[in-house]
């Protein structure tokens with residue numbers, strides 16, 4: 001479905017309106033200073049997956065940016081359900097967003113109003129699912145790094161934090177890769193542009209400690225599912241020099257779900273991974289099952 005064909009009803013500051021009313025003024029603080037926070041929620045069979053967790057994170061992100069929470073948790077949950085129902089979305093991607101308004105160009109934006117909106121798209125990501133199952137080809141670009149803990153509000157899903165990931169992703173795509181993986185300043189693996197990363201070695205699961213990047217809701221779900229399946233999980237530092245030790249790798253996120261990595265490039269090294277590993281297969285299956293409940 002193209003943008004022209006789809007004219008959704010969005011939720012904006014408490015009301016359901018046609019998307020045309022969602023245009024924002026050019027002096028909007030969020031546009032100039034990145035003072036917005038958002039969520040990405042998937043809808044499976046009319047039901048938003050992990051809705052409470054996403055709304056909780058949205059409110060946490062807003063608090064981190066000193067953005068006034070105009071709506072309570074249950075109001076926002078209700079509004080997501082309202083957008084799903086009003087647009088008759090069965091499989092979809094929902095994006096709640098909150099931002100500082102246009103009252104001043106001053107950096108603090110203290111006097112700016114806060115705005116809250118929710119948009120829903122029919123699921124365009126489904127189309128990429130088949131390609132994803134074959135495994136992605138990712139690039140590690142040492143130029144762009146994840147900032148150390150304490151340098152960014154990394155527990156917030158804040159728009160301003162995406163600048164580096166966007167540049168690294170564009171660089172990776174320009175060089176023929178599907179996505180990028182960022183290292184921290186000590187050469188440890190952190191995450192992909194908008195997804196967390198896992199590895200498998202000798203039937204055990206390894207994932208970087210989320211100490212300077214977003215601890216994704218899918219990441220947390222996969223850790224719970226793995227524990228239920230009796231898979232031993234290690235949250236630990238993963239130095240880039242050890243990437244050759246792993247047999248399988250995959251990324252997790254609301255949009256990509258559980259997606260295998262076929263290969264990971266780092267300078268003149270290319271690591272190949274088994275996209276058909278049986279544990280990965282089990283995790284994909286149990287994740288899919290979870291989305292159906």
Ligand code: PMP
Nearest residue numbers: 194195196214216217218253254
């Ligand atoms: N890291 C970043 C930077 C992301 O944007 C996302 C997507 N929200 C993730 C990780 C995965 O998070 P989740 O599983 O909550 O979608």
